Amino acid sequence: MKINSFQYYLREASKNVFSNGWMSIASIFTVIASLLVFGLFLVLSVNMNHIAGQLEGDYEIVVVVDESYDVAARDAMGETLRSLTNVSEVTLNQKETRLEEWKVKFGEDAVLLDGYEENNPLRDWYKVRLLDLSLADETAKELEAVPGVAKLIRNQDTIDKLVNMTGYLGSISVWVMIFLTIASVFIISNTIKLTVYARRKEINIMKFVGATDWFIRWPFIIEGIIIGLFGAVVTYILVSCGYQGILGMLSGLNISFVTFKPFGDLAFSLAGTFLLMGVVLGGLGSLMSVRKHLKV
Amino acid sequence: MILLSNVSKVYDNGSTALNNISFVIERGEFVFIVGPSGAGKSTLIKLLMHEETATSGDVIIKNVNVGQLTQKQIPYLRRNMGVVFQDFRLLPNKTVYENVSFAMEVVGAPKRAIRRQVPAVLSMVGLAGKAKMLPGQLSGGEQQRVALARALVNNPAFLIADEPTGNLNPKTAMEIMELLDEINKRGTTIIMATHAKEIVNVMKKRVIAIEDGVIVRDEARGDYGYEN
Numbered sequence A: 001m002k003i004n005s006f007q008y009y010l011r012e013a014s015k016n017v018f019s020n021g022w023m024s025i026a027s028i029f030t031v032i033a034s035l036l037v038f039g040l041f042l043v044l045s046v047n048m049n050h051i052a053g054q055l056e057g058d059y060e061i062v063v064v065v066d067e068s069y070d071v072a073a074r075d076a077m078g079e080t081l082r083s084l085t086n087v088s089e090v091t092l093n094q095k096e097t098r099l100e101e102w103k104v105k106f107g108e109d110a111v112l113l114d115g116y117e118e119n120n121p122l123r124d125w126y127k128v129r130l131l132d133l134s135l136a137d138e139t140a141k142e143l144e145a146v147p148g149v150a151k152l153i154r155n156q157d158t159i160d161k162l163v164n165m166t167g168y169l170g171s172i173s174v175w176v177m178i179f180l181t182i183a184s185v186f187i188i189s190n191t192i193k194l195t196v197y198a199r200r201k202e203i204n205i206m207k208f209v210g211a212t213d214w215f216i217r218w219p220f221i222i223e224g225i226i227i228g229l230f231g232a233v234v235t236y237i238l239v240s241c242g243y244q245g246i247l248g249m250l251s252g253l254n255i256s257f258v259t260f261k262p263f264g265d266l267a268f269s270l271a272g273t274f275l276l277m278g279v280v281l282g283g284l285g286s287l288m289s290v291r292k293h294l295k296v
Numbered sequence B: 001m002i003l004l005s006n007v008s009k010v011y012d013n014g015s016t017a018l019n020n021i022s023f024v025i026e027r028g029e030f031v032f033i034v035g036p037s038g039a040g041k042s043t044l045i046k047l048l049m050h051e052e053t054a055t056s057g058d059v060i061i062k063n064v065n066v067g068q069l070t071q072k073q074i075p076y077l078r079r080n081m082g083v084v085f086q087d088f089r090l091l092p093n094k095t096v097y098e099n100v101s102f103a104m105e106v107v108g109a110p111k112r113a114i115r116r117q118v119p120a121v122l123s124m125v126g127l128a129g130k131a132k133m134l135p136g137q138l139s140g141g142e143q144q145r146v147a148l149a150r151a152l153v154n155n156p157a158f159l160i161a162d163e164p165t166g167n168l169n170p171k172t173a174m175e176i177m178e179l180l181d182e183i184n185k186r187g188t189t190i191i192m193a194t195h196a197k198e199i200v201n202v203m204k205k206r207v208i209a210i211e212d213g214v215i216v217r218d219e220a221r222g223d224y225g226y227e228n
Helices: A003-019 A021-057 A071-083 A095-113 A133-145 A157-198 A200-208 A213-253 A263-293 B041-049 B074-078 B096-105 B111-124 B140-152 B170-185 B197-203
Strands: A061-065 A087-093 A125-130 A149-153 B002-010 B016-025 B030-034 B056-061 B081-085 B158-162 B189-193 B206-211 B214-219
Touching: A003 A021, A003 A157, A003 A213, A003 B096, A021 A157, A021 A213, A021 A263, A061 A071, A061 A133, A071 A087, A071 A125, A125 A133, A133 A149, A157 A200, A157 A213, A157 A263, A200 A213, A200 B074, A200 B096, A213 A263, B002 B041, B016 B041, B016 B056, B016 B206, B016 B214, B030 B041, B030 B170, B030 B197, B041 B056, B041 B081, B041 B158, B041 B189, B081 B140, B096 B111, B096 B140, B111 B140, B140 B170, B158 B170, B170 B189, B170 B197
Parallel strands: B030 B189, B030 B206, B081 B158, B158 B189
Antiparallel strands: A061 A125, A061 A149, A087 A125, B002 B016, B002 B056, B206 B214
8 A cells, every 4th residue: 555545545534534424423423332332341351350360369178177087197188188289288277276266256255165175176177279270170079089088168159150240241242242233333334335425426537547446445444444443432431431430439338358450450451452343343334335335 | 559359239238339340549549439329439438448348349458458357457457548528527626636636646646746747737728727726616618628637647548538528619619629639649549429510520530430339430531421
């Protein structure tokens, strides 16, 4: 593409955007609508993954040691647990320590626990952390098979729910996105069709003075891309303001167990995705229109 | 330069517009195509512009068999020719200068060449002082001059004129013809389809007469030959 020609395309394309006024604005709005849904999904899923990550970081399987095991057997068992492939960390939680902790929790009522030192009803625990959480089920089976393991206590539910929700959210968003993408492409292609119609004389003249087909097509495709980019920029501003606003409100609520991604972490990927999507939507819409309505 | 060999054109609706036509036009010639309405003049012009393709036979322009061109090559064929029409086909919201420079822009000419060439061709057609005006502010003759300037600005080897004086009064028409003659003398081949009897008779150029899709007459320094 020659530099001269590119300047020409750009000039013509921006002229078209402005001379189509309301149709361009309508197209930009549909781009915004579909990018907003996309952005919403992106932001939610990034945050759910972020939260799941925090919960996973705390994830551990509690291995309860059979009460018949003495100290030596218990320690030997700890070594066996450590030797399993997917195990990253094993910490012993002795029943005596836990009894002390209980007493602290009971506070004034700690007297109720008096006498249990001799005949401790609690059992020794090993807290096991995993290297790869996706293999948790397999590792749990291996852990259960270790001799002397009375039972396992796992806290899988919360993570499973989060992962499931992210999945549902994903599939809903995909459908909404598909619908909105089609709508945007359709409306953009309609706008471009108007330009093609308004410029049919010019196109005819271009043809008989020897303009190549692509020379005639480019301004229309760039017009679509400009519409897409406008939509992308506006969506980015909306999402950025909205997200920071919501984060501000949430921090006022003082939810301490989870944190959300700061906007700075998302800004770059959001901007990139919006711009890319804008270009694709706009380009696709005008390409469709040009193929259909521009007989060159 | 232009060679038609046994060219026929049958439209999809079955009507035969041209029937086994052959002729040669050499570089530098000035040729009138005459004949009653519906005789096939327009089809012939369209074949030369490659707006239509021949059903059979060969159209050879500058040693290229036009029928074998791919879609991509057609624009480059068209850069060999300038075209003017009865209805001028100027862009009403562009100035005279822009209407002409547009033709250079779309073939990707460098800006310097445009700035040099457009004023030169405008002064050749006698419109140097009207570069900034819009087509609507010009007379018909002047508009056709702009169209001529646009057709010539890329220095085409030949000029196709489809009834270029059809919308002009006789005096203006003669002025346009003088300009075309001038252009022809500078070396541009001219092919002009026309109904204008007086013009053909005065100019004394080669005349190809078509009736019912067949060439009935082809003579150098010919007359119009019809009583309109």
